[in-house]
Amino acid sequence: MAFTFAAFCYILALILCAVLIFFAIFHIIAFDELKTDYKNPIDQCNSLNPLVLPEYVIHIFFTCLFLFAAEWLTVIINVPLIAYHIRRYASRPVMSAPGLYDPTVIMNADELNRAQKEGWVKLAFYLISFFYYLYSMIFVLVSA
Template sequence: MGVIVEVFFWAAVFLGTAALLFCSVYALILFSDLTVDHINPIELCELINRLVIPEYVGHILLSLLILLRGYFIPAILNVPLIAFHVWRYKERRHLLDNTSIFNQVEKERNISQLKLAHHMLMFFIYLYFFILALVSD
């Protein structure tokens, strides 16, 4: 019974991380569309601002779930990005402003690339734990 719970736990974490990866890739695509003029700044800011809070909450809940399950190393690896999200939220820098987006587009793209790299790393770490749960007795 414990193995089945463990497999379902890691499958849920795996899917949650896939959703976070999707958010990062989607933001990168939108930023590249802005630079080649396929999307206007107002639409870009609306689309990205709609994803910010769900992304932050999803990442924090996923990390708390991992921490409560007793996997301290993966939980600790998530702390820097959570701290960055909390800092941006407290400083009111989490939402994009369509009047100044062209000045911030390079910085925001770099942030999205770093988030993508973090989520990819965690994706493969969670994949390892998922496979470990599948093959364990």
């Protein structure tokens, strides 16, 4: 059984995908706390904004690894979310610090619902990706 670069990519993607799942769960819980008035918007945005760029960088990083490993299907699966992240970050509100969430806008009911839906969709994507990477890792290791 040979250990290939593709197998390394899938193992690393599994670990990093687990981190992204944690970020998505934190995102969902944070907006639920905001919706139920458990936390104020300034504290919530101060805890969520530092996680935005690490999430994007981690996702782009392991997608680039799959690109170098010539795992085309995996790259194609990840590109739409990367495109969404880039579009979302490019159209973010004007702020002094990096991040997406502005405390003055986040309490708007439409914005709050959109952010919650975004968190649930990302969680579903990362969970499906996690099991796909697990299956692909086993397939690559067994077929090598």
